[in-house]
Amino acid sequence: MLGLNLLPSLLHCCFLGSGLSPPQRVRVVVYGGSGTGKKSLISTLNNRVYCCPQDGRRLLLEVQLGDGLSQASVAMILLDARKPEIISLDTIDVARRIAISTCVVHTKLDLVPCDYSDPHLRFLASRPLLSHRLDVDCLSVNLKTGEGIDDILAFIGHSVAGFSAAPRPPRITSFFRRLWSQLLDCIAACFALPLPGPPLDVSAELAPLTSDSDVVNLMDQPLDTAWGEELKRRLGAEDAPYVTVNKISPSLIVKDPSGSERASMALVREKTTIPIPRDLCPHLSCLVMDFIDGEMLYECWDRLSRFMQFRVACTLRRYTKQLRSLTRPAPGGLGDGCVRGVVFSDSVYGPFPTARSFRQFCELVAFRGWRAKAVRAIEAKEAIPPLPRPDLIDWAMPAFVHGDLNLSNVMLDRQGSLWIIDWANAGYYPPSMESIAMRRVDEIMHAEDVSSSWRRYRSFVAGTVPTEEEAFWDDFVIGSVHFPGNPC
Template sequence: MWASVPARDGKSTTFELVPCGGQGVLILGAQSELTHRRGEDGSQITFDIHMWEDNHAVKVDIDVALVVADISSKEGEANLPVDIEHAREASPRAVYFVFIDPVWTYEHDAPYYRLQVVRCAYLCHTFGFDHLRTGVYSSWDPALVAGDLATAIFPPPRSPTTVKDVLSFVYEKALDWFARCLSYPIIRPADVSSKLDYVTDNNHMDALINNESCDEWEKDIISRGASLFPNPSCPVHLVPIHGEQDAFVVAKTLRRGEREAMVLAEQLLPVPRVYRHDLKWTVMDYIRGPTLLSCWEELSRIEKLRVACTLRVYVRRMRTLQRAYPGDALDGHLNAQFFCGELGDRRFGPFGSVDDFRRFCTYLAYRTWQMRASRHGDDAEPIPSIDGCFEHICLVHGDLSPWNVMLSESRTVFLIDWEFAGYYPACLEAVGMRFTNDTMPERFIPASWARYWKFIAGPVDVHVDRFWVFVRIAVDRFSY
C-alpha cells in the first residue's frame, strides 16, 4: 500500500505499509483516501491510499515505511525480519511499527498489558524503530492510524509560552548572573610538560612511581578511600619532577574515556592538565589543596555559597559542549554511573543516535516498571514517562560529589575523577547528584552540601528523576 501525504508547505510525503503475514490489508482495506484534521493548529493532512503487492515495483520515493507486526505470539513475529528488511530497503529515512490487536489499557488485562508494553519497547530497541501509539484492530477506524502517523511525521506546534515559563526562565538567568558574581576565580597551575620530557618510557615511569618519598601521601589517599570504598587500593601516585624542588605530578590509571573527557573539559574548566599521552599512565597536575569532603564543614557560609556558585558556572559551561550521539568521550560506550551496575562492569553501546539511546533506556525503564507493577498489582505506579528525559545532549561530569571537587590553595575549585563523564542528557547531572545525596551516608554528604544540588545542577522534574532511577534499577537487576 502506498500513502501520499501533502504537507502544509505543499510538499508530498509518501508512505509504504509493509504487511506482516498479509495483515497489511487489515489496516486500510479498499479505502482510497483518509483525512486527518488536527485540532491544535487546524491543519489538514490527507492520505491517498494505493494498494501494495509483493511483486509491485517501487517507482516512487518512499519517505516513511510502516511495519505491521503481530506481537500476540512468537509465531506472529516470524515474518518480522523479512518485513523489516523490506521496509529498510524501501525507506531508509524512517520506519515505524504498527502493532496488531495491542492491549493499550491496564484495566483490560494487566499482566498481558505489562508484557506487551515491554515487548514493544524491546522490539523498538532491537530493530531501531519507534512505534505508533495506536494499534490495528479487526473492527476499527483506520483514521486513528492516520492521526497518529500525522502526529509522528508532522509534530503539532509547541504550546505557546506561558507566564510561568517566562518567569522560570528569568529566575534561572538571574541565578546564573548571581553565581557568576560570586564564583571563585580560576588560577591554573603552571604547565610542566617540558619538565617531563626526561621520562623515556613506561618502565621509567614505573620506577618513578615506586619512589619511597611519596609513600606517606599515597597512604593518606588509601586511608581516605577506605572510608568510602571497601578494599581500596591506591588509585593515584605522586611523582616528583626531576630537577625541581617540591614539585610533583600525579600518575593514575584511568577508566575508558576519562582522559578524553578531561582534555575536553580543560577547554572551559579548571581540571588537572593531562601530560604525556604516550604513556600507559595518565600524568596530570598535582593540585595542592583538600577535597570538599575534607574541608566542607570548615568553610564559612559565604565560602560554601561561593563554591556552589562556582560549580553552577562550571555546569553551565559544560552544557555548551554538545555532540549528536551519547556516550563516553572516547568511542560512545555508556560509562555514566547509571549504567555501571552491581552485576559487573558491562559495556552498553555505542549508540549511533539519541533515538537509539532513548529506545534502549526506555526498554530498561519499562523492565523495572513491569517488575514493580507485577508486585504491587492494582497499586502499581504508572508507566514511566520519557518526556524531557533526552533533551540537550552535552558534556556531563556524572559524579559531582564532595570527594570529586578540590579547593586549591589559591581558592580555585577543581573537578577531578571524570570516570563517569561523557555526553548525556543534561538532566543526568542533577539526577546523579540527587541519587548520590540520597544513597550515601550523611558523613559523606553533609546536609549543608545536599541542599545545593538543585542550585548547582538545576531542578529536575519528578517524572524525569523517576525514569532514570528505573533505568539504574534495571541495570543492577537484569542481564542483557
C-alpha cells in the same frame, strides 16, 4: 471514488480562496496482516490535514495500502496487540526501502486487558523490545476510541518536518524557565570563585619520566606510601587495600586513565575555562597530572560558611553550563564511544552510533526494571508504579557532562579556586545526566554521608530534573542487572 479523487483538488482551491498556502501532500503507506485494522486506520487518516505545532506547517495525508513499489514519506506496519511478537521481517525490509520513516503500530488495544496480567505485560514489553531489535519507533492506537491517533500524527509530522515528536511545555512556560535560568546565571557570575593563577613549573620533576617504568619506579616509595595513607584517612576509608592515585613527587600524581579520560581532559582544557589538572606526559600510558594543593569538598564543605558554600555552588553552575554547551550527535565517551558511570552500575555499554540507538537501549533496560517493580507490587497487592517516560528526556543532542560530580571530585585549593578532578566517567549524554548522576551518588548511594546542604544545591548546580525522569533512570538501574555490560 470520483468524489475522493476530487477532494485534494477541492481542498487546494479552498486554501487558495482563504489566502492560505495549500498543505504539503504527504504519502503514507500501511502494511499489516489480516485483521490488524488497516482499512480502519486508512479511513481515519486519509485526506486529513495535520498542522505541525512547531512551525504551523500543514500536511495533507494521502494514506493507502502499501504495495512495496511506490515511494512514500512514512510507512506504518500494523500489529495485533494481542500477538505482538508476530511481525514479518520481510515487511520491515520492504517498508524501509520505499519510505523515509518506518514505524510499528500496535492495534486492537481494546482487546488487550489493562490489568497487568501476562498478556498485558507481554504487550507492554513488546514496544521497547521491537524498537531496540528492529530500530523502529513503536506506537499504539485504539481505532474505536481514537486514543493514539495524535501520537501517529506527531510521528508523521516529525518524519516530514524534522521536529521532535516529544511533548514540549507551553511557550509561556518555556519563556519563564529561560528567563529564570538566565537570572540564576547572572547571580552565579557575580559570586563565582576566581580562576587559579598560572600553573607551577614542574619541568624538573618531569625530566626523569621518559617511560612508564620510570613512573612505576616512583610508586610505593615513602612519599607515595605516606600520601596514600593520608588520602585514605581523609576519605574515611582507612580499611581500603589501596588507592587508585599515586603521588610520585611533590607536585605530581599518577593514575591509570579510563578509555576516554585523557581525551575528555583535553577537550575540557581546550573548550572551557574549568580548572582541571594537566595531562603532563601524554606520551605515557599512565596519566601524570598536577597535584592540586587543597581540600576535597568532602573534607571541608561542612566547615565552609553558608556564603562560601553558595559561592562554590555558583562556580559549579558556571562549570556545568560550559560543559553542556559542548554537544555532538552520538552519545558516550570520547574515543571509545561507550557509556559508563554510576548510573550504569559501573559497567560499560556500547558504543552506540546514534542518540536514537542509545535511547532504544535505555528504554528496554528501564522497562525491565519497571516490570520487576510491577511484579513485586502485584504480588504484594500494592499500587503499580507508573510506566517509564522516556519521552520526557532530551535525547536528541547529547551534551558533555562530568558524570561523577560528587564531593570527593571537587577540590578547593589554598588560593580559593575550585578544581574538578577525575574525568573517568565524562562523556556525551542527555543534558540532565549530570544531575541524575549527582542524585544517584548523593541521595541514594551515600545519602547518610552527604550533607543536606550540599544536596539542596543539586538543581542549582546541574539543573532541575522532573520526578518522572528520575524514576526512569531508577528503573534503568534496576533493569541493568539483566544486561551485564563490560567491567570498567
